[in-house]
Amino acid sequence: MRASAAHLTRYESRPDLDSFLPDKSFLVLFSKKNCFFFRKQGKVGKPSCKEGSKRMALELFVFPPSPRAFKVMAVANHLGLDWTLRMVDLTRGEQRAPDYVSLNPNMRMPTLRHDDYVLWEANAIAQYLALLRPESGLLPADARARLDVSRWQFWDLAHLEPAYTPFIFENVVKKIVGAGEPDPAALARAAEPFHRTLHVLETQLRRNRYVTGDTLTLADFSLGAAFVHAAASRLPLDRYGETQRWYAGLAGMPAWQKTLAMTNVANKEAA
Numbered sequence: 001m002r003a004s005a006a007h008l009t010r011y012e013s014r015p016d017l018d019s020f021l022p023d024k025s026f027l028v029l030f031s032k033k034n035c036f037f038f039r040k041q042g043k044v045g046k047p048s049c050k051e052g053s054k055r056m057a058l059e060l061f062v063f064p065p066s067p068r069a070f071k072v073m074a075v076a077n078h079l080g081l082d083w084t085l086r087m088v089d090l091t092r093g094e095q096r097a098p099d100y101v102s103l104n105p106n107m108r109m110p111t112l113r114h115d116d117y118v119l120w121e122a123n124a125i126a127q128y129l130a131l132l133r134p135e136s137g138l139l140p141a142d143a144r145a146r147l148d149v150s151r152w153q154f155w156d157l158a159h160l161e162p163a164y165t166p167f168i169f170e171n172v173v174k175k176i177v178g179a180g181e182p183d184p185a186a187l188a189r190a191a192e193p194f195h196r197t198l199h200v201l202e203t204q205l206r207r208n209r210y211v212t213g214d215t216l217t218l219a220d221f222s223l224g225a226a227f228v229h230a231a232a233s234r235l236p237l238d239r240y241g242e243t244q245r246w247y248a249g250l251a252g253m254p255a256w257q258k259t260l261a262m263t264n265v266a267n268k269e270a271a
Ligand SMILES: N[C@@H](CCC(=O)N[C@@H](CS)C(=O)NCC(=O)O)C(=O)O
Pocket: 066, 067, 068, 069, 090, 095, 107, 108, 109, 110, 120, 121, 122, 123
């Protein structure tokens, strides 16, 4: 696509983006609707449009082994969105790099950037992605159906994540970061809240094919991410047949498989 200088509204240097363009001296130019990269030629302010290439608009800043990263990557893959993975390697402290902190002051991932729009919190990002493809039904148009999806996404943060985190921390994360052996006392303490939480999910899935009913929604992506590392985390799932049936269905989806392939670092490390 070509742009003429007359359509451009402003330009700026972006040295922070050096890493993904071979020429380290370039400009980003913004027209009303688009953003283009140009190599500098001669004086600043006189870019050659022939050198331009359109900016990759939708970016997900993620550490792929994390279930929170999985949620947003799997939704983007399922929707067939054209997105770019920007690695935030938590093992190297990249979440604390100033450029990244300017996007996400929590110093955590994931973060979405879509042109100039920045959003953090995995479940909010999943909702944003679903709204890019409303016809997918992942976030239903009907208010009560949509609230049911949101309800389970809130439940995910409030109940499911705290319930499984000790298992993934003790059995997976510690190995990755070299923090020693799993602590049996911590795992024993985690058992009761885990089973109390899983009982709620199991009961819901006894009545429904998917979390909120007969159709796949964001609730399945948000909650399903908890089970991506179930084996490596040694989640005690034996008594939860409906949860296993539901998760096997999710794991069979092409987008789930594609996303799993991006996360296999954690499983390899834990093996
Ligand atoms: N509620 C946030 C939690 C994000 C979060 O805690 N991410 C973790 C990884 S799973 C992180 O980036 N941790 C980096 C750190 O604690 O330094 C979300 O769902 O997006």
